[in-house]
Amino acid sequence: MPGVREAYLKTLRGLETRAYSNADVASRVRLTRTPEGYAATRPTRKEAAYEALHVLGRTWRAGERVALYHREGHGLTPLDVNPDVRDYDVSHYAAALVSAYATRLRRALTPEDFRQLFDPSAQPGLFDRPFEAMSPIWTAV
Structure with missing residues (x-):
C-alpha cells in the first residue's frame, strides 16, 4: 500500500x-444533442457540458467531441478557451x-x-x- x-x-x-496542464485534467465528452435539441430541454434540465458551450455562444453538432475542464471560479469550460493556462x-x-x-x-x-x-x-x-x-x-x- x-x-x-x-x-x-x-x-x-x-x-x-x-x-x-488544463489538457491533462480535461475530459473529452461526446455531445449527443443538437443545439436546438438542447434548447428545447434547457428550461427544465440544464446539463453542464452543453451549458459551458451555450454560455459562450458556441454552436456544435450532435456527435461532436469536446474537451472540457473545471476552471477555477467559472465551472465547466471548453479546453480551447485557455489551452496554455493552468487555471483548473x-x-x-x-x-x-x-x-x-x-x-x-x-x-x-x-x-x-x-x-x-x-x-x-x-x-x-x-x-x-x-x-x-x-x-x-x-x-x-
Missing part, C-alpha cells in the same frame, strides 16, 4: 502546484481524485485503511497503522 499512498500524494501535490479548479480535481478514482479501492480496504491511505495530509496520525502493514481484503465470489 505504500506505493498507492505515494501515487496519491504525488498526484495531489501535482494538482496543488499546477504541474498538470484544484479543489474540484483533488476531490475527484478520491471520489472518482480512489473510491474504486474502497471495498478492498477496511474503512480505517481507506481513510488513512487517502488522507490529503502528508503527516501520519499518532495512531495510524504503517502503510506496509495494510493489505487488501480478499472476498471470495
Whole structure:
C-alpha cells in the first residue's frame, strides 16, 4: 500500500502546484444533442457540458467531441478557451481524485485503511497503522 499512498500524494501535490496542464485534467465528452435539441430541454434540465458551450455562444453538432475542464471560479469550460493556462479548479480535481478514482479501492480496504491511505495530509496520525502493514481484503465470489 505504500506505493498507492505515494501515487496519491504525488498526484495531489501535482494538482496543488499546477504541474498538470488544463489538457491533462480535461475530459473529452461526446455531445449527443443538437443545439436546438438542447434548447428545447434547457428550461427544465440544464446539463453542464452543453451549458459551458451555450454560455459562450458556441454552436456544435450532435456527435461532436469536446474537451472540457473545471476552471477555477467559472465551472465547466471548453479546453480551447485557455489551452496554455493552468487555471483548473484544484479543489474540484483533488476531490475527484478520491471520489472518482480512489473510491474504486474502497471495498478492498477496511474503512480505517481507506481513510488513512487517502488522507490529503502528508503527516501520519499518532495512531495510524504503517502503510506496509495494510493489505487488501480478499472476498471470495
